[in-house]
Amino acid sequence: MTEFIPPASRFFPLPSPLSFKRGGALIGARLAYETWGRLSPARDNAILILTGLSPDAHAASHPDDPRPGWWEAMLGPGKPIDSERWFVICINSLGSCKGSTGPASIDPATGEPYRLDFPDLSIEDGADAAHALVGALGIERLACLIGCSMGGMTALAYLLRHPGAAHSHINVSGSARALPFSIAIRSLQREAIRLDPNWREGRYDDTCYPENGMRMARKLGVITYRSALEWHGRFGRVRLDSDRRPDDDPFGLEFEVESYLEGHARRFVRQFDPNCYLYLSRSMDWFDAADYAPPEAGRGNVEAALGQIRLRRALAIGVETDILFPLQQQEEIADGLMRGGSDSQFLPLPSPQGHDAFLVDFSRFGPAIAAFLASL
Amino acid sequence: MTEFIPPASRFFPLPSPLSFKRGGALIGARLAYETWGRLSPARDNAILILTGLSPDAHAASHPDDPRPGWWEAMLGPGKPIDSERWFVICINSLGSCKGSTGPASIDPATGEPYRLDFPDLSIEDGADAAHALVGALGIERLACLIGCSMGGMTALAYLLRHPGAAHSHINVSGSARALPFSIAIRSLQREAIRLDPNWREGRYDDTCYPENGMRMARKLGVITYRSALEWHGRFGRVRLDSDRRPDDDPFGLEFEVESYLEGHARRFVRQFDPNCYLYLSRSMDWFDAADYAPPEAGRGNVEAALGQIRLRRALAIGVETDILFPLQQQEEIADGLMRGGSDSQFLPLPSPQGHDAFLVDFSRFGPAIAAFLASL
Numbered sequence: 191m192t193e194f195i196p197p198a199s200r201f202f203p204l205p206s207p208l209s210f211k212r213g214g215a216l217i218g219a220r221l222a223y224e225t226w227g228r229l230s231p232a233r234d235n236a237i238l239i240l241t242g243l244s245p246d247a248h249a250a251s252h253p254d255d256p257r258p259g260w261w262e263a264m265l266g267p268g269k270p271i272d273s274e275r276w277f278v279i280c281i282n283s284l285g286s287c288k289g290s291t292g293p294a295s296i297d298p299a300t301g302e303p304y305r306l307d308f309p310d311l312s313i314e315d316g317a318d319a320a321h322a323l324v325g326a327l328g329i330e331r332l333a334c335l336i337g338c339s340m341g342g343m344t345a346l347a348y349l350l351r352h353p354g355a356a357h358s359h360i361n362v363s364g365s366a367r368a369l370p371f372s373i374a375i376r377s378l379q380r381e382a383i384r385l386d387p388n389w390r391e392g393r394y395d396d397t398c399y400p401e402n403g404m405r406m407a408r409k410l411g412v413i414t415y416r417s418a419l420e421w422h423g424r425f426g427r428v429r430l431d432s433d434r435r436p437d438d439d440p441f442g443l444e445f446e447v448e449s450y451l452e453g454h455a456r457r458f459v460r461q462f463d464p465n466c467y468l469y470l471s472r473s474m475d476w477f478d479a480a481d482y483a484p485p486e487a488g489r490g491n492v493e494a495a496l497g498q499i500r501l502r503r504a505l506a507i508g509v510e511t512d513i514l515f516p517l518q519q520q521e522e523i524a525d526g527l528m529r530g531g532s533d534s535q536f537l538p539l540p541s542p543q544g545h546d547a548f549l550v551d552f553s554r555f556g557p558a559i560a561a562f563l564a565s566l
Numbered sequence: 567m568t569e570f571i572p573p574a575s576r577f578f579p580l581p582s583p584l585s586f587k588r589g590g591a592l593i594g595a596r597l598a599y600e601t602w603g604r605l606s607p608a609r610d611n612a613i614l615i616l617t618g619l620s621p622d623a624h625a626a627s628h629p630d631d632p633r634p635g636w637w638e639a640m641l642g643p644g645k646p647i648d649s650e651r652w653f654v655i656c657i658n659s660l661g662s663c664k665g666s667t668g669p670a671s672i673d674p675a676t677g678e679p680y681r682l683d684f685p686d687l688s689i690e691d692g693a694d695a696a697h698a699l700v701g702a703l704g705i706e707r708l709a710c711l712i713g714c715s716m717g718g719m720t721a722l723a724y725l726l727r728h729p730g731a732a733h734s735h736i737n738v739s740g741s742a743r744a745l746p747f748s749i750a751i752r753s754l755q756r757e758a759i760r761l762d763p764n765w766r767e768g769r770y771d772d773t774c775y776p777e778n779g780m781r782m783a784r785k786l787g788v789i790t791y792r793s794a795l796e797w798h799g800r801f802g803r804v805r806l807d808s809d810r811r812p813d814d815d816p817f818g819l820e821f822e823v824e825s826y827l828e829g830h831a832r833r834f835v836r837q838f839d840p841n842c843y844l845y846l847s848r849s850m851d852w853f854d855a856a857d858y859a860p861p862e863a864g865r866g867n868v869e870a871a872l873g874q875i876r877l878r879r880a881l882a883i884g885v886e887t888d889i890l891f892p893l894q895q896q897e898e899i900a901d902g903l904m905r906g907g908s909d910s911q912f913l914p915l916p917s918p919q920g921h922d923a924f925l926v927d928f929s930r931f932g933p934a935i936a937a938f939l940a941s942l
Contacts, residue, residue: 306816310816367803368803369794369797369798369802369803370794370797370798370800370801370802370803370821370822370823371789371793371794371797371798372794373803373821373823373824374785374789374797374823374824374827375789377821377823377824377827378782378785378786378789378827380817381781381782381785382758382782384817385778385782387763402761405757406754406757406758406761406782409750409754409757410754410786413747413750413751413754417747418745418746418747418748418889418892421745421746421747421750422745422746422747424746425746426745426746426866427743427744427745427746427749427854427866440682440686441756441760441844441848444851445746445749445753445851446746447746447749447750447753448749448750448753451750451753451754468817472817475820475821478803490802490803513794513889516794
């Protein structure tokens, strides 16, 4: 049971016990985080970044850890999220395995990993934990809260549960609730892990590890994170050279696109804990901002829920080719936040890279985020 | 090892040995088929229907088998494919398990199922077998060749390899070649089956059966056969009643959409042979009409290949919400056939049901197909 903790992580001891929204509590839990830039004397220049399902807190290089981070092109001195102006915090999500407490962490009560004894994790638990860290850093109100993908859900939970906690918000390829197509995809990913005989109801170890289940889950993820359009241009029907094909497997890899998926999967399967994956994935299915709608708005009214959030400015960015968090979901966020009086903008981008565009299409995402932050 | 043969199937003994495009041959192979209506004395009113991956030849009820077929609303007296005017043939694809010879059939040389000793199956092998049957029925030229989904590929192979074999053609949600998104999906479906420990390199039986792999493959299929739009309207975030939820499984079914997928999968896993699934699925990845392009057209030129087909009329129908055989692929077919001088029409339909729309959205597909056939 391995955790994957970036070397320059800082750790915030969460309130103990830490009660979970759906019941249960953790003793001695922590969040891993990293920071860039300096907090201003007025403590009014803080940006918090909430990540997608799998990234760690190492969003970009810094003197203590010069390795490139997962948002290297976006964050740093002179970059769209300019660490010369902003004090930037990135958190490894609660429930993850990259320094923050999650199902792969040791339960101090037993000395063993929590595994499936970890409490049912909600998006809201991650949001509340992040809010506790921000408060402990002496920040009463964020200048901007940025959430990407799953982090876009966490950010909305943060804003809904902690009124006045941010001046502005950028929601990047996020959604206010999971819809059935993405629920179906994630449900199938979880089923692939759970059906792997090595999963053993969560009691795997490094030698008996649900590698095949994780491989399937990751491949399905990558398929839905990208777009048919991009792959058509990138791979077409190109086949692997014969020396890269398995000799004796009649159903083995043949096309470049299959090899690409296999490579992605191999890099991932041992770098993310399967139980953590299950917990985080399920938390996304459960999240529905409409749970916060005022009673008079009627059930399922996302925009009425978001309309309670008071922000000065908001930006919801999405991508035309995203099939997992489709553009209508970012439009819904922008519309909902506008109801609350925010100067709220919906920005659809024509990136071909699908849901993952925010991780690669910096020529579009960079200027959009830079312009928003510059205007604050 | 079960085959699933509709009771009123007729059988056509294929030429023996039957050589396969990629090598290998079958002895004593057959095609299962059913027919509707009567062949005219001039033998000029025949329509052949080539199916998607899984259907049998029982496209519609008839006196010998009154059970509804998979295209019941489309085919029969007075229906869009009117069996009072047309003599209609539907074939169970070569390589399937519903009466035609496939990997689950008994190899007469060994008395055992072929399993992975079945020759590598191409779309072209299915097309050639279908053409042999049509000839044996005394039909020199089809009035119309209809191919749906995989059958749309088979139909193009039929027309490319047998010049003059049809007066007209309807390509329903088909494609002229597999593109990387659909290859990736099918590759993952095959991997799910192959990773099931019960698959045993194809040597499963009814008691040791790759049920989990088939379940995963089918769920992924259903996800890609439908559309996010349809599911949003149909399932939303509705949860199962508590009495339909597993009590003791923390990651068990919770949302209606998960239950819908589970139901589909359960109905399928024992009704389709896993090895047949692997062979048919792979044949789709391999198919590329551009293989038939004249040398001077340059590699990969689908339209130049299709431009060699001589038809009087053609119709390529597709659906805006189809992510597996996207609309551009039907447009490519229509454009290519037009190059060959066909009066060729591309008809995009706004059905919300995705790739499966042709199986359910009869209010759109019915009139389109009826009008085309009426004009012949």
